[in-house]
Amino acid sequence: MRVNDLLFSLLFILLFVVAATQITQLSEIASATVSARLFPEMVIGGGILMGVIEMIRTLVSRPRNDDPGFRESWKEAFLRRRMYLLGLFTVYLIAITHVGFLVATAVFCFVTILVLAPRIKPASLVIALAVTVGLLGLIYVLLVVYLKAFLP
Amino acid sequence: MYDLMLAGVAAVFQPWTLLAIMLGVAGGLVIGSIPGLTSTMSIALMVPLTYSMKLEFAIPLLMGVYCGAISGGLVGAILLNIPGTPASAGTCLDGFPMAARGQATRALGLAVYASMIGGTLSGLALVLIAPLLAKVALSFGPWEYFALVIFTFSCISSMSAKGRAVKAFMAAFIGLGLSLVGLDEASGQTRLTFGFTSLESGFYELPALIGLYAIPQLLTDTDGIGRREKILQVNYRLRLFVSTFGEVIGRKWDLLRSTFIGIVIGILPGVGPGLSNIVAYSQAKNSSRTPEKFGQGELAESVISPEAANNASMGGALIPMLTLGIPGDASTLMMLGAFMLHGIDPGPLLFRDHGDIVWIVFIAFFVAFAFCTLLYHFFIPITIKAIAVPRQFVIPVLLVLCTVGCYSLNNRMFDVYCFLGFGLLGYVLHIVKVPVLPVILGLILGPMAEEQLSLALAFGQGSFLPFLLRPVSGFILLVALLSLVLPPFFGWRKKLTAQRIPTKESQNDTV
Numbered sequence: 001m002r003v004n005d006l007l008f009s010l011l012f013i014l015l016f017v018v019a020a021t022q023i024t025q026l027s028e029i030a031s032a033t034v035s036a037r038l039f040p041e042m043v044i045g046g047g048i049l050m051g052v053i054e055m056i057r058t059l060v061s062r063p064r065n066d067d068p069g070f071r072e073s074w075k076e077a078f079l080r081r082r083m084y085l086l087g088l089f090t091v092y093l094i095a096i097t098h099v100g101f102l103v104a105t106a107v108f109c110f111v112t113i114l115v116l117a118p119r120i121k122p123a124s125l126v127i128a129l130a131v132t133v134g135l136l137g138l139i140y141v142l143l144v145v146y147l148k149a150f151l152p
Numbered sequence: 153m154y155d156l157m158l159a160g161v162a163a164v165f166q167p168w169t170l171l172a173i174m175l176g177v178a179g180g181l182v183i184g185s186i187p188g189l190t191s192t193m194s195i196a197l198m199v200p201l202t203y204s205m206k207l208e209f210a211i212p213l214l215m216g217v218y219c220g221a222i223s224g225g226l227v228g229a230i231l232l233n234i235p236g237t238p239a240s241a242g243t244c245l246d247g248f249p250m251a252a253r254g255q256a257t258r259a260l261g262l263a264v265y266a267s268m269i270g271g272t273l274s275g276l277a278l279v280l281i282a283p284l285l286a287k288v289a290l291s292f293g294p295w296e297y298f299a300l301v302i303f304t305f306s307c308i309s310s311m312s313a314k315g316r317a318v319k320a321f322m323a324a325f326i327g328l329g330l331s332l333v334g335l336d337e338a339s340g341q342t343r344l345t346f347g348f349t350s351l352e353s354g355f356y357e358l359p360a361l362i363g364l365y366a367i368p369q370l371l372t373d374t375d376g377i378g379r380r381e382k383i384l385q386v387n388y389r390l391r392l393f394v395s396t397f398g399e400v401i402g403r404k405w406d407l408l409r410s411t412f413i414g415i416v417i418g419i420l421p422g423v424g425p426g427l428s429n430i431v432a433y434s435q436a437k438n439s440s441r442t443p444e445k446f447g448q449g450e451l452a453e454s455v456i457s458p459e460a461a462n463n464a465s466m467g468g469a470l471i472p473m474l475t476l477g478i479p480g481d482a483s484t485l486m487m488l489g490a491f492m493l494h495g496i497d498p499g500p501l502l503f504r505d506h507g508d509i510v511w512i513v514f515i516a517f518f519v520a521f522a523f524c525t526l527l528y529h530f531f532i533p534i535t536i537k538a539i540a541v542p543r544q545f546v547i548p549v550l551l552v553l554c555t556v557g558c559y560s561l562n563n564r565m566f567d568v569y570c571f572l573g574f575g576l577l578g579y580v581l582h583i584v585k586v587p588v589l590p591v592i593l594g595l596i597l598g599p600m601a602e603e604q605l606s607l608a609l610a611f612g613q614g615s616f617l618p619f620l621l622r623p624v625s626g627f628i629l630l631v632a633l634l635s636l637v638l639p640p641f642f643g644w645r646k647k648l649t650a651q652r653i654p655t656k657e658s659q660n661d662t663v
Contacts, residue, residue, distance in 0.1 A: 012322055050318060
């Protein structure tokens with residue numbers, strides 16, 4: 001966790017430094033009583049300060065025994081099913097604009113159920129199909145017919 | 153006031169509104185009972201769908217979901233030993249052992265009636281305290297509001313786990329930084345857009361809220377797929393269930409103490425049912441004559457206390473949300489988002505300008521609890537089935553519903569991409585053990601903090617001194633400072649005492 005904390009603090013400081021370079025480009029308005037930069041500078045300055053404090057705290061403090069190590073936590077982050085779901089969902093969002101919402105949703109729902117399932121049995125295929133049809137029906141009736149909302 | 157109350161009653165006691173509350177409660181109960189799907193997630197799913205509804209209809213529906221989802225967590229806690237929501241973590245400690253002893257119906261009955269009483273009493277506290285606090289808040293100036301934002305962040309930081317206080321602050325700064333993105337209305341300049349025109353309008357709160365909560369939650373929920381969870385068999389008998397009401401009433405002091413704890417913790421910004429149920433459980437244990445029996449599933453008060461407290465926190469959490477516009481916990485944060493979606497800004501002016509809406513919230517809160525208790529009598533067999541639904545069928549459905557919800561807010565794909573982007577941010581924060589709630593609070597309270605700071609400095613001709621010299625803002629800032637300084641100080645003293653005792657002992661040994 002120590003390495004994670006250090007990496008997080010570094011990234012955090014870096015992002016706030018990048019933000020600081022943008023904020024300095026803001027121009028002042030002569031008639032304004034309060035500077036346009038004041039609040040952004042307070043936020044960015046405070047953020048950088050917190051990042052530095054956390055980094056020092058991490059370096060100074062003794063590592064706790066119950067904290068997961070760097071490898072364990074990143075192994076957990078890239079667990080197979082989590083990554084499949086994230087990948088499928090990202091592809092689904094991109095696909096919406098290309099193939100349309102209903103087609104993309106039908107494919108995403110059906111495929112995700114099968115990909116996430118521990119074992120694919122004939123019954124799983126039927127349930128996946130039923131869930132997909134049910135979801136599309138629910139969205140259509142609830143959103144399009146009843147709530148008069150637009151679909152992506 | 154009575155006119156407004158009657159208007160609230162008239163608005164809520166419409167057939168369709170009552171049906172909406174009932175459906176909201178039923179949906180909340182089912183979703184809340186599924187471990188991993190929290191009340192925040194339930195409200196997150198519903199808020200965008202209420203966009204095209206009238207506010208008088210949307211708010212009662214969301215209150216139903218809110219009450220149902222928090223209460224629904226108890227089923228998973230008692231039958232699976234996995235809390236359906238963090239609010240039910242304390243219920244696991246004795247609810248599951250009680251169910252394992254063959255008293256599942258008793259455990260469920262105790263939990264449901266304690267929830268009902270805790271929730272209803274917190275509703276009364278809401279009705280009594282909120283208007284008074286709103287009246288006080290009407291006299292607040294920008295100095296006090298800015299001090300309140302500081303207090304909110306200090307609260308979250310001081311309540312965070314050991315060694316995570318600075319991380320909570322860092323998370324708050326991420327939220328504040330994200331709130332800077334877009335057009336600054338005062339100066340007419342764009343900030344942190346990096347040349348992207350889509351970012352000029354800033355980040356819309358709801359896709360950010362839903363993404364930060366839903367995506368990390370659903371990703372981690374995939375870990376449970378294929379795992380065989382042992383669900384206790386329940387021979388549900390309605391008569392036995394109803395008979396536990398007397399047992400709950402018989403523990404009135406435990407009930408009242410836990411309800412009080414729940415309300416007070418609920419009022420504190422940034423903490424809520426997740427903490428109150430554990431505190432109430434430990435207080436019940438400390439004041440028990442038989443603390444050794446806690447954890448064995450024998451005592452009624454060990455189930456009653458956490459459940460009364462977590463539901464009592466709901467009314468408590470609504471108090472700062474309605475009166476000051478500062479949410480008490482993640483679920484009320486979603487409710488705040490719902491109000492903002494419908495063009496209503498919670499705060500003291502809400503009580504003055506939209507008293508009828510405030511009363512709709514109050515009445516809907518009580519009606520939702522009544523429905524919740526009523527439905528539980530018949531819904532327990534359904535919720536038992538719900539907790540057994542394999543996650544692979546639920547996860548894609550929820551992701552699609554979140555996507556549709558985010559899109560329907562503005563009918564633009566940009567919000568959907570923001571939902572994914574914030575979801576990834578939430579997931580990274582989850583991995584590095586940084587709390588998400590301060591990010592959202594920073595995002596929502598950032599514009600308010602900036603506006604109030606600018607006003608305060610403009611009124612004070614650029615001076616920061618009024619923040620300290622005005623009695624209320626000075627007091628709030630002092631409390632904020634103490635809440636930051638005292639916990640590490642007490643921790644340091646405890647550590648020092650612990651170090652001294654072995655030293656003395658070793659000296660005695662030498663003598």
